[in-house]
Amino acid sequence: MKMAIPRNLPLLIIADGVLLPGSSMRVPVNNPKNMVMVKTHILRYNTLSSTVIGVIPRRAGSEKDDLSEIHDIGTAAVVVQVTGTNWPKPAYTLLVTGLCRFKVDKLLQEDPYAMARITQLDKVPGDGEEDMSSVNVAETFRLHANQLLEMLDVSVPIVGKLKKVMEKLPLTRLPDIFASIVKASYDEKLQVLDAVDIEERFQKALPLLLRQLEGLRLLKEAKKGGDRSVLPPGLKEKDTIILKPPRFRSRDAERRDRDSDGDEISELEGKIKAAGMPEHAAKACEKELKRLKKMPAAMPEYAMTRNYLELMADLPWSKESDDTLDITKARVDLDADHYGLDKLKKRVIEYLAVRQIKNSLKGPILCFIGPPGVGKTSVGRSIAQTLGRKFYRISLGGCYDQSDIRGHRRTYIGSMPGRIINGLRTAGVNNPVFLLDEIDKLGKGLHGDPAAALLEVLDPEQNFTFTDHYLNVPFDLSQVLFIATANSAATIPTPLLDRMEIIHVPGYTQEEKAEIALRHLVSKQLKEHGLTEEQLQFTEDGIKLIIARYTRESGVRALERKLGSVCRAVAVKVAEHQSRQKSIASPSVEEEEKKEVAPRQRPTEDALIEMPPEMPIVIDKLAIRDILGPAIYEREKSERLSQPGVAIGLAWTTMGGEIMFVEAAKMGGDRELTLTGQLGDVMKESAQLALTWVRSHAAECGLDQKTQEDLLRKTDVHIHFPAGAVGKDGPSAGVTITCVLVSLFSDRCVRCDTAMTGEITLRGMVSAVGGIKEKVLAAHRAGIYRIILPKRNETDLEEVPKNVLSQMTFVFARTLEDVLDAAFEGGFPHLKRTVVSEDVIPSKL
Numbered sequence: 001m002k003m004a005i006p007r008n009l010p011l012l013i014i015a016d017g018v019l020l021p022g023s024s025m026r027v028p029v030n031n032p033k034n035m036v037m038v039k040t041h042i043l044r045y046n047t048l049s050s051t052v053i054g055v056i057p058r059r060a061g062s063e064k065d066d067l068s069e070i071h072d073i074g075t076a077a078v079v080v081q082v083t084g085t086n087w088p089k090p091a092y093t094l095l096v097t098g099l100c101r102f103k104v105d106k107l108l109q110e111d112p113y114a115m116a117r118i119t120q121l122d123k124v125p126g127d128g129e130e131d132m133s134s135v136n137v138a139e140t141f142r143l144h145a146n147q148l149l150e151m152l153d154v155s156v157p158i159v160g161k162l163k164k165v166m167e168k169l170p171l172t173r174l175p176d177i178f179a180s181i182v183k184a185s186y187d188e189k190l191q192v193l194d195a196v197d198i199e200e201r202f203q204k205a206l207p208l209l210l211r212q213l214e215g216l217r218l219l220k221e222a223k224k225g226g227d228r229s230v231l232p233p234g235l236k237e238k239d240t241i242i243l244k245p246p247r248f249r250s251r252d253a254e255r256r257d258r259d260s261d262g263d264e265i266s267e268l269e270g271k272i273k274a275a276g277m278p279e280h281a282a283k284a285c286e287k288e289l290k291r292l293k294k295m296p297a298a299m300p301e302y303a304m305t306r307n308y309l310e311l312m313a314d315l316p317w318s319k320e321s322d323d324t325l326d327i328t329k330a331r332v333d334l335d336a337d338h339y340g341l342d343k344l345k346k347r348v349i350e351y352l353a354v355r356q357i358k359n360s361l362k363g364p365i366l367c368f369i370g371p372p373g374v375g376k377t378s379v380g381r382s383i384a385q386t387l388g389r390k391f392y393r394i395s396l397g398g399c400y401d402q403s404d405i406r407g408h409r410r411t412y413i414g415s416m417p418g419r420i421i422n423g424l425r426t427a428g429v430n431n432p433v434f435l436l437d438e439i440d441k442l443g444k445g446l447h448g449d450p451a452a453a454l455l456e457v458l459d460p461e462q463n464f465t466f467t468d469h470y471l472n473v474p475f476d477l478s479q480v481l482f483i484a485t486a487n488s489a490a491t492i493p494t495p496l497l498d499r500m501e502i503i504h505v506p507g508y509t510q511e512e513k514a515e516i517a518l519r520h521l522v523s524k525q526l527k528e529h530g531l532t533e534e535q536l537q538f539t540e541d542g543i544k545l546i547i548a549r550y551t552r553e554s555g556v557r558a559l560e561r562k563l564g565s566v567c568r569a570v571a572v573k574v575a576e577h578q579s580r581q582k583s584i585a586s587p588s589v590e591e592e593e594k595k596e597v598a599p600r601q602r603p604t605e606d607a608l609i610e611m612p613p614e615m616p617i618v619i620d621k622l623a624i625r626d627i628l629g630p631a632i633y634e635r636e637k638s639e640r641l642s643q644p645g646v647a648i649g650l651a652w653t654t655m656g657g658e659i660m661f662v663e664a665a666k667m668g669g670d671r672e673l674t675l676t677g678q679l680g681d682v683m684k685e686s687a688q689l690a691l692t693w694v695r696s697h698a699a700e701c702g703l704d705q706k707t708q709e710d711l712l713r714k715t716d717v718h719i720h721f722p723a724g725a726v727g728k729d730g731p732s733a734g735v736t737i738t739c740v741l742v743s744l745f746s747d748r749c750v751r752c753d754t755a756m757t758g759e760i761t762l763r764g765m766v767s768a769v770g771g772i773k774e775k776v777l778a779a780h781r782a783g784i785y786r787i788i789l790p791k792r793n794e795t796d797l798e799e800v801p802k803n804v805l806s807q808m809t810f811v812f813a814r815t816l817e818d819v820l821d822a823a824f825e826g827g828f829p830h831l832k833r834t835v836v837s838e839d840v841i842p843s844k845l
């Protein structure tokens with residue numbers, strides 16, 4: 001390849017080496033000027049000419065970073081490779097290959113890196129060669145060069161390469177190449193670099209070549225005669241290019257090491273044999289065992305190989321638990337463990353029935369989607385129990401890397417298998433139930449997509465040969481029953497979603513929660529705290545109070561925690577009681593002795609009165625207030641809604657449904673709209689739409705002239721969506737914002753018994769929204785029993801439990817006029833009705 005050398009070259013100044021044309025070297029780059037040059041010149045441009053730089057020596061030992069010490073002849077070189085590191089501090093290493101000599105004519109710049117105008121001094125390869133016929137010394141040089149190559153070890157890459165190309169190499173190139181491979185001092189190499197005249201270059205390089213030859217010859221002879229002292233003066237053994245054979249440890253030392261490891265290895269061997277591996281895995285183990293036996297135990301690889309073999313031996317290749325799939329029993333078990341959840345249980349039973357008939361697990365995997373604490377994990381555990389299988393939960397939240405699933409290759413220090421193989425090792429059988437928790441929280445990192453790896457795990461066509469990178473042999477996952485859980489389907493990668501059978505688990509109603517607490521949570525908590533029903537009893541009223549005033553959630557996790565707090569408080573009392581009783585009933589020997597001395601220290605009447613009341617301790621409303629403190633969630637709706645500019649919206653988040661007090665304020669200004677609260681972009685658009693609609697319908701909403709003027713021209717509006725720090729987005733707040741604005745400007749209050757949800761269009765249509773069931777339950781939880789819903793959502797109410805529906809009133813709205821009529825006492829008689837035909841209502845969002 002012919003390479004043009006630019007006239008202006010950036011300079012790489014090196015202190016302790018000389019690069020000669022035709023040879024390559026690695027140059028560490030760590031001084032500031034050179035670093036800047038690499039960063040801004042080599043790495044920024046990607047043209048061929050940008051990789052050509054001038055490598056120029058600096059006087060050895062000169063520390064200065066200034067340019068007065070640089071040599072005036074250098075070598076134009078092409079940068080073949082740049083590697084970088086950040087540790088212990090930023091540095092690069094360049095692999096450069098010399099092309100030709102150049103002379104520095106003028107320094108063009110010193111900062112941020114040196115740049116010089118140069119004159120090329122000799123030809124670059126491919127540019128034709130100089131006539132060598134007059135140079136007598138050239139042929140002699142070639143002769144000696146060949147001799148040198150003969151004496152060197154061809155297994156050294158550079159020697160082998162040189163031997164191959166020697167025939168074709170133009171004579172002119174030889175002095176530079178050989179001067180750079182023989183041992184020579186910095187000054188000697190500098191002299192070869194300075195020899196611009198070709199004859200002079202041969203003259204300078206020849207003695208170096210001869211000296212090397214002589215040294216090698218003497219060394220060979222000395223080796224033959226066993227005498228190493230006959231090296232020419234000034235030449236040490238290390239100056240010769242001969243690879244010394246690696247030093248071996250004495251056999252005895254090795255044997256000693258091995259004996260102590262021998263037992264360990266044979267134990268491991270036994271374990272591997274007993275593991276019942278398939279042939280491919282057994283073979284891999286055999287190979288590794290062989291290696292292990294040869295390795296000294298001190299080698300880091302020894303531990304790595306042993307860990308690997310131990311994992312292989314531990315894995316349940318052929319260990320499985322007996323499957324006891326019996327649909328009738330499964331139904332009874334699921335009912336016994338969980339209250340309610342009828343739809344979920346029905347689907348699970350169907351799923352298991354199909355598997356029983358087909359006698360295989362192939363097919364989509366189950367995925368439970370719902371807010372936290374609704375029993376997704378716990379149903380998974382029950383399924384495992386009823387099937388008689390081991391249960392193992394793999395949390396996928398924050399899993400950013402495919403190696404989390406599929407492991408690291410064993411070449412890394414500290415490499416590990418992925419979570420699937422780890423899970424199997426812990427489960428100890430090859431047919432456990434794996435719960436893939438929070439599959440919607442899978443991350444996407446730099447090193448491969450974990451979702452793609454998971455897809456392989458879940459695909460029944462592929463997963464019988466799942467290969468973990470660490471294991472490096474396939475493991476059959478086809479017997480594993482996978483169940484996934486998620487809070488929302490929206491963030492599950494679509495290909496994964498395709499493989500799954502989604503079962504939605506809605507939140508619970510207040511009544512359901514009370515039942516769950518009474519039937520399951522209380523006894524679970526009592527057991528966990530070492531209490532019995534004889535010691536502690538919850539009343540239904542007490543539990544209902546906790547549900548209504550101390551928790552606000554779709555699931556029952558906080559409720560369970562609160563019950564736990566009560567148990568702890570009672571446990572203290574019970575423990576105190578027990579220790580007192582003990583001290584009365586059976587005083588210790590020391591106390592007996594003390595009694596002799598001071599009989600008056602017996603428990604007095606007072607102490608007996610202080611003792612807690614008779615067991616069991618009954619937890620009623622009063623006790624709850626006492627133990628848990630003042631209620632956390634007071635009913636705030638009536639007081640909040642007693643002023644204009646507030647309305648109750650219903651929001652859906654991954655935590656379930658929530659009620660949300662939307663508030664607005666107005667002030668003098670120039671029509672600016674401010675929004676606060678945790679909002680997404682869609683919410684902002686809803687607010688804009690609502691404000692525009694109110695402005696355009698100001699008169700019909702019965703606003704007086706002045707307010708209309710203000711609204712249109714000189715009012716700033718601020719809308720706030722409080723309700724916690726949960727991000728709210730999605731188009732469902734349009735109707736609420738409109739009501740808030742109308743309330744604010746008309747100075748009328750929104751009905752305090754009403755919550756609403758629905759999106760709007762610019763023309764005032766109300767369109768359907770999602771999450772109706774969750775929203776209705778949230779309103780019900782908060783004690784709001786009247787809801788304005790989009791007409792289009794009417795059918796979604798089928799999913800809401802009957803007992804909740806029977807307590808609620810719904811108003812179905814097609815247009816904003818319907819909404820306003822329902823939201824305000826007395827409605828808005830002056831509003832012009834928008835004519836609605838079914839087909840103008842936008843479809844469900």
Ligand code: ADP
Pocket residue numbers: 337338339340341371372373374375376377378379485516520521555556557560
């Ligand atoms: P999730 O996995 O949905 O976040 P969990 O399965 O961890 O929720 O449930 C939280 C707690 O609530 C568990 O102790 C679970 O047993 C209990 N629980 C939830 N729903 C029910 C139910 N329907 N019946 C009995 N216990 C329940």
